[in-house]
Amino acid sequence: MVTIRYVLMLLCIVLPIVLAFKHGISSPRKKYWVITTFILVTSVIYFTIIPPISGNFSDARRLSNTEDFKDVDVSFIVSEIVLNNEQVLITAIPSEIFHFTEKKNLEKNSYTVISPKSIDFTSIEVGDNVVSTLNYIEETNTYTLKKIIAVNPLLEYPFIEALQHRIKNLNLHVPLHWTSFIAYLVSLIFSIKYLKHDNLEDDVIASSAIKIGLIFTILGTVTGMVWAKFNWGAYWNWDPRQTTILVIMLIYFAYFGLRNSLDSFEKKAKLSAVYSIVSFISVPVLMFIIPRLLPSLHPGGKDDGTTGPVLSTQADMVDSSLAFIFYLSIAAFLFIYFWYLSIEIRQKMLENKLREQNV
Amino acid sequence: MYNFLNDNSIYVVLVVALINWFGLFVYLMRTESKLNRLEKQYSSNNLKSKGKNE
Numbered sequence: 469m470v471t472i473r474y475v476l477m478l479l480c481i482v483l484p485i486v487l488a489f490k491h492g493i494s495s496p497r498k499k500y501w502v503i504t505t506f507i508l509v510t511s512v513i514y515f516t517i518i519p520p521i522s523g524n525f526s527d528a529r530r531l532s533n534t535e536d537f538k539d540v541d542v543s544f545i546v547s548e549i550v551l552n553n554e555q556v557l558i559t560a561i562p563s564e565i566f567h568f569t570e571k572k573n574l575e576k577n578s579y580t581v582i583s584p585k586s587i588d589f590t591s592i593e594v595g596d597n598v599v600s601t602l603n604y605i606e607e608t609n610t611y612t613l614k615k616i617i618a619v620n621p622l623l624e625y626p627f628i629e630a631l632q633h634r635i636k637n638l639n640l641h642v643p644l645h646w647t648s649f650i651a652y653l654v655s656l657i658f659s660i661k662y663l664k665h666d667n668l669e670d671d672v673i674a675s676s677a678i679k680i681g682l683i684f685t686i687l688g689t690v691t692g693m694v695w696a697k698f699n700w701g702a703y704w705n706w707d708p709r710q711t712t713i714l715v716i717m718l719i720y721f722a723y724f725g726l727r728n729s730l731d732s733f734e735k736k737a738k739l740s741a742v743y744s745i746v747s748f749i750s751v752p753v754l755m756f757i758i759p760r761l762l763p764s765l766h767p768g769g770k771d772d773g774t775t776g777p778v779l780s781t782q783a784d785m786v787d788s789s790l791a792f793i794f795y796l797s798i799a800a801f802l803f804i805y806f807w808y809l810s811i812e813i814r815q816k817m818l819e820n821k822l823r824e825q826n827v
Numbered sequence: 828m829y830n831f832l833n834d835n836s837i838y839v840v841l842v843v844a845l846i847n848w849f850g851l852f853v854y855l856m857r858t859e860s861k862l863n864r865l866e867k868q869y870s871s872n873n874l875k876s877k878g879k880n881e
Contacts (some may be wrong), residue, residue: 513844517837632836640843680854687850691843698832698839804851811858815865822868 508800523627644688651681671737
């Protein structure tokens with residue numbers, strides 16, 4: 469299972485890149501590209517918004533007694549339904565879905581869930597996987613059902629008390645930065661190519677790659693700020709990861725400062741190629757190394773037990789369903805990236821051609 | 828507003844998704860206006876070259 473996950477991850481990152489290069493990075497996108505992008509984006513948004521988050525019975529028991537009580541959605545399998553005069557008694561077995569909060573002591577015993585008659589149970593059969601909001605009543609050691617959230621959902625996101633539904637932001641925030649890393653890598657490749665072959669087209673590709681990459685970096689930072697407001701209390705916390713991404717942003721803004729300050733095309737291309745190569749050296753350090761060396765609000769900082777939820781050495785750190793949609797999301801953003809990149813390159817080439825005509 | 832979003836965390840996900848969509852949309856709008864400018868330039872170039880030929 470673990471190896472399948474890594475193969476899938478590699479496929480989702482490598483496949484868009486290989487297809488883009490094979491196809492010609494500056495050529496117009498073919499129809500299959502458009503269709504794949506559409507399907508990927510639609511499915512990522514659907515599987516991000518729609519699936520429920522589900523905890524287990526101990527989450528409901530623990531949180532029902534706290535002061536700032538929040539509803540907990542519990543996932544269970546119905547093993548018996550008994551109709552009473554006033555209520556429905558359900559025997560529930562916790563469903564075996566992996567959650568990183570409590571997967572080592574999976575509860576095997578069954579629980580009794582009491583549901584008022586007002587909730588419609590006609591569509592639910594024995595053996596169904598039900599996600600529903602439960603309240604724990606300490607006196608009788610029973611759970612009362614408040615609301616049915618989903619029946620037999622295709623996917624369930626893990627319940628984490630501090631994150632709630634915000635866990636789903638993982639699909640919409642992290643892949644943006646991974647995409648921008650690929651963008652800077654593409655720029656590095658074409659900068660080296662330019663210095664080797666002295667072809668102005670390579671320079672156009674390198675600068676466009678950085679431009680679109682910067683869009684993704686900015687979007688990742690803004691989405692991260694919104695998430696930070698609700699999880700950490702402020703939009704900007706000078707967290708190591710936030711600081712390093714700001715530095716990366718400044719480095720690549722300076723790239724355009726350098727480009728626009730020079731008049732000669734040859735000089736502009738040569739200098740910016742060298743700058744792109746030099747600045748890429750700092751990107752892996754700033755993106756992957758420094759945030760792991762310092763104590764951080766992000767997962768995966770120093771002394772953090774979760775060691776980064778995605779690129780962890782402990783592969784089962786992340787819930788399978790969460791990881792699967794996350795990889796799809798990376799593929800979707802990469803497809804969008806290479807699409808935008810080809811648009812940008814073609815437009816720049818056209819601009820250059822027109823300028824030559826005018827001169 | 829803050830309290831609402833804090834209690835209904837799924838809407839934070841929606842806001843984040845909309846920010847992504849909006850950012851990509853802004854890029855499309857910029858490209859559109861740039862292409863318009865280039866088209867104008869191209870047609871004026873064509874007019875000039877026609878004038879030269881005559």
